[in-house]
Amino acid sequence: MKKLFTNLIAILAMSVICFSIPHKILALAKFSTNYQINYTVAPTGITHVKFFINQKNNLSVVYATDFSLSVNNTKINNVRVVDENVVIPADVTKTRNQTSISFSFTNKIVGKDKNHFFSVEYDTEDVATKFGNTWQINIPKLEQDENLTDQNIILTVPPDFPKPAYIDPNPSVVINNVYYFSGSQLANKPIGAVFGLSQFFKANLDYHLVNDLDNSVEQSIALPPDTNYQSVFIENIDPKPIRFETDEDGNLLAFYKLNAHTKLNISVAESIKVNFRPSPEKDVPVQKYLATNQIWDFESNIFTIPEVQNLTTPKAIYDYVSDKLNYDYQKVNQNQSQHYSASESLKNSSSAICTDFTNVFVALARKTGIPAREIEGYAFSENSDLKPLSLTQDVLHAWPEYYDQDKHTWIQVDPTWANTTHGVDYFNKLDLNHITFVIHGIDPFSPVSAGGYKVGSSKTKDVDIQPLNEISFPDPTIEIKSVDQNNDKIEITFKNVSGIGYHNDLSVENTKYFTSYTAPIVIAPFTEKKIEMDLINRPYLKPVGIKAIIYLNGQRLERNLTIQPLIPTFALLSGAVVILGSVALTARRIHFRR
Numbered sequence: 289m290k291k292l293f294t295n296l297i298a299i300l301a302m303s304v305i306c307f308s309i310p311h312k313i314l315a316l317a318k319f320s321t322n323y324q325i326n327y328t329v330a331p332t333g334i335t336h337v338k339f340f341i342n343q344k345n346n347l348s349v350v351y352a353t354d355f356s357l358s359v360n361n362t363k364i365n366n367v368r369v370v371d372e373n374v375v376i377p378a379d380v381t382k383t384r385n386q387t388s389i390s391f392s393f394t395n396k397i398v399g400k401d402k403n404h405f406f407s408v409e410y411d412t413e414d415v416a417t418k419f420g421n422t423w424q425i426n427i428p429k430l431e432q433d434e435n436l437t438d439q440n441i442i443l444t445v446p447p448d449f450p451k452p453a454y455i456d457p458n459p460s461v462v463i464n465n466v467y468y469f470s471g472s473q474l475a476n477k478p479i480g481a482v483f484g485l486s487q488f489f490k491a492n493l494d495y496h497l498v499n500d501l502d503n504s505v506e507q508s509i510a511l512p513p514d515t516n517y518q519s520v521f522i523e524n525i526d527p528k529p530i531r532f533e534t535d536e537d538g539n540l541l542a543f544y545k546l547n548a549h550t551k552l553n554i555s556v557a558e559s560i561k562v563n564f565r566p567s568p569e570k571d572v573p574v575q576k577y578l579a580t581n582q583i584w585d586f587e588s589n590i591f592t593i594p595e596v597q598n599l600t601t602p603k604a605i606y607d608y609v610s611d612k613l614n615y616d617y618q619k620v621n622q623n624q625s626q627h628y629s630a631s632e633s634l635k636n637s638s639s640a641i642c643t644d645f646t647n648v649f650v651a652l653a654r655k656t657g658i659p660a661r662e663i664e665g666y667a668f669s670e671n672s673d674l675k676p677l678s679l680t681q682d683v684l685h686a687w688p689e690y691y692d693q694d695k696h697t698w699i700q701v702d703p704t705w706a707n708t709t710h711g712v713d714y715f716n717k718l719d720l721n722h723i724t725f726v727i728h729g730i731d732p733f734s735p736v737s738a739g740g741y742k743v744g745s746s747k748t749k750d751v752d753i754q755p756l757n758e759i760s761f762p763d764p765t766i767e768i769k770s771v772d773q774n775n776d777k778i779e780i781t782f783k784n785v786s787g788i789g790y791h792n793d794l795s796v797e798n799t800k801y802f803t804s805y806t807a808p809i810v811i812a813p814f815t816e817k818k819i820e821m822d823l824i825n826r827p828y829l830k831p832v833g834i835k836a837i838i839y840l841n842g843q844r845l846e847r848n849l850t851i852q853p854l855i856p857t858f859a860l861l862s863g864a865v866v867i868l869g870s871v872a873l874t875a876r877r878i879h880f881r882r
Contacts, residue, residue: 319352320344323439327415327427331446335415339408343435348400355406356390360428360710361414362673371395371406378408384617385673385708416445417670417721420755422484423449424719426712429478441469441479450484453564454717480713487562487720488759494750495554495741499546506530508541509554510726510735512665514789514812516566516698518724521761522787522813524557532814536576537661537727539735540812551743559759562720568696576730577659577691583647583732586655588631596652602690602699605652606715610706613640613648620678627733641678642686645704647732649688659691661729663700664737666753668721674709682739682751687722723753764790766811766840771847778802778821778849780838784811794819795839801825801832801851827853 324340337359345351362382369378369391378391389408397404417424427441443459444466457477459467469479495509512520515538529542546552580587599605616639628636630651633644646662653660667685669675677683689700700722702714725737739751765786772779778801784790790811798804802821811817831850838845 318346319435320346320437321435322437324442325439326442326444327425328444329416329423329425329446331448333416333418333423334411334413336411337409337415341406341408343397343404343406345397345400345402345404348398351396351398351402352393352404353396354390354392356388357408358386358388359410360385360674361387361410361412362671363413364410365412367408367410369406369408372404385710414671414674419668419721420487420489421450421758422482422487422720424721425479425481425483426709427479428709428711429474429476438471439474440471441474443467443469443479443481445483453482453485455479455481456713456716478711478713480717482564482717482720484720485564486758488756489560489562489723490754490756491556491558491560491723492752493556493558493738494748495556495738496743496746496748496750497544497546497552497554497741498743499548499550502548504545504547506543506545508533508543508735509741510737511540511542511556512558512560512723512725512738513538513540513727514791514810515724515727516569517563517700517718517722519561519563519761519789520813521559521561522556523559524555525787526555527552532812534812534815535730535735537729538812539726540815541735556738559756559761560723561761562723564717564720566697566699569698570696572659572691572696572698574659574691574693577661578654578657580651580654581732583627583629584651584654585629585631586651588629590631590634591651591655596655599652600656602653602658602692602701603715605649605656605658606701606703606706609645609649609652610703613637613645613703613707615645615676615704615708616640617673617676620676642676642704643678645707646686646688649701649703653688653690659693660688661727662732663687663689663722663724663727665725666723666739666751667702668753668755675705676708678704679737679739682749684725684737684739684751685722687718761788762786763841764788764811764813766790768838768845768847769816771836771849773823773849773852774820776823776826778823778836779818780821780836780847781816781818782809782811782840783816784813787813789813790841792841793839796821797837797839799834799836801834823851826851829853829855 322342326338328336343352362385364387367378367380367389369376371393372395374394376391376394378389381388415425415427425443447465449465455467457469457473457479460470460473461468491512497507499505511522514520525542529544531543533541533543535541544552599608614637619639619641628644630647633640633648650660650662664679664684664686667677669677677685679686687700687702687704689698692699700718702718706712706714726735742748764784767783767785769781769783790809792808794807794809796805802823805821809817831852833848833850836847836849838847
């Protein structure tokens with residue numbers, strides 16, 4: 289990825305002219321600068337970048353003696369500058385997340401409308417990133433510069449690249465594996481592209497639980513959940529928990545019983561598939577994702593300042609947060625356990641890490657009526673200067689997501705990396721390298737993410753994520769645990785006995801006693817789910833046995849079901865006993881009278 293800006297210093301060309309020109313005219317000195325930038329990606333991922341620059345003098349009395357090009361890359365090599373076909377030396381200075389290439393011209397081009405042609409080129413690892421079977425391209429926009437008049441970009445990728453899932457902005461011309469972007473089309477925007485629709489990972493996670501009490505307790509760990517971006521296949525968990533549950537946010541919890549004064553180490557092996565496009569998620573109870581609390585405290589006075597009053601869309605909030613807050617690389621090692629509120633993060637905007645960016649976004653979104661929550665997890669960073677990881681346990685990451693009520697889906701964004709990469713677009717597209725460990729929507733602190741289950745001050749390495757080539761996930765195995773009648777309801781309980789979640793439709797055929805039922809259903813790995821159907825008919829006097837026919841994942845299942853009568857058998861028998869007793873008593877009385 290790249291980001292550049294030019295700083296042209298105009299200096300008077302000849303001392304005689306210099307002394308004869310009034311100082312106020314010097315303010316008019318400017319240049320018109322055109323760029324053509326070629327990005328050529330090699331099969332290894334190394335990208336050769338070449339700037340062809342045409343600088344035109346707009347005044348007759350000035351010329352440029354020096355040039356400085358700042359690019360948003362830190363891993364660059366083989367810098368080469370050519371001025372009018374002559375190779376010239378350059379000074380290369382690297383900072384935290386930028387590299388400056390400065391040089392003095394050998395040719396002094398004097399005169400109005402005179403053109404000066406030169407080029408800057410280098411190799412970098414920061415443009416193209418390969419993980420498993422996908423490639424990601426990030427080309428940041430040019431910095432605002434009054435001298436810039438036009439730019440064109442040509443991106444060339446290897447012929448065997450997978451098909452692009454996303455390119456923004458759309459190229460003006462595509463010829464085979466070459467993509468052309470014109471200046472009018474770019475509109476000074478960054479270019480982002482993803483080649484490949486999904487990415488696979490292998491995860492090995494370790495958890496450590498301890499019970500210091502004199503009695504046994506029950507504790508839980510949070511496993512990476514299925515989301516509308518990712519699917520998880522639990523291949524092994526050792527030791528086995530006593531049960532699994534999901535919470536209100538969809539987090540998958542595994543529960544263990546710990547005896548008094550014991551420790552327990554748990555190992556989990558998973559495969560994770562991350563999709564580029566999120567799937568829909570309807571019927572989300574959005575009201576609970578609008579609440580204020582001690583972290584997302586949007587009722588604080590700081591959120592009444594004028595600059596936040598017109599932030600009414602997710603994009604406006606994202607732009608504000610990524611521009612307002614400044615990432616503090618030193619803060620990562622300070623106050624490691626401190627979790628600042630959104631109001632404190634906004635007040636101290638010059639010193640922020642990923643949780644600060646996330647909390648301010650969530651608070652501003654909820655203040656505006658946009659459902660939002662926090663994601664904590666793992667994000668692959670090939671360059672921690674450009675894509676820093678802030679959470680202290682196993683160097684994890686945090687980012688927000690908001691619910692789009694028109695698209696009926698959660699949308700993840702990353703304002704932290706938008707800030708540290710100087711404008712790479714993490715709003716319209718999230719890369720395939722963000723893996724969700726936990727979702728914080730109801731409680732900003734719980735559950736704890738994988739990597740955070742440590743004992744005391746131990747610094748064990750508990751998270752290992754490696755990219756994979758594409759693999760096939762097995763189908764989930766769903767069993768019908770029970771089919772029962774509860775008054776005027778039919779209750780069917782399903783159990784997922786496999787390590788992969790079920791996300792599909794459930795259908796029940798209609799009968800004389802209940803109508804057909806079809807609805808999407810989600811059953812997390814190793815958990816149970818109960819559905820209810822209304823009885824529309826019941827026998828009067830005696831139970832009736834029927835078959836419930838259920839379709840799950842294309843499989844037809846049958847279960848016997850007994851429909852209980854409106855008048856229960858015991859009530860009927862009790863009534864008969866009462867009647868017989870009454871008849872017997874009446875007969876006895878008649879007998880005595882006789």
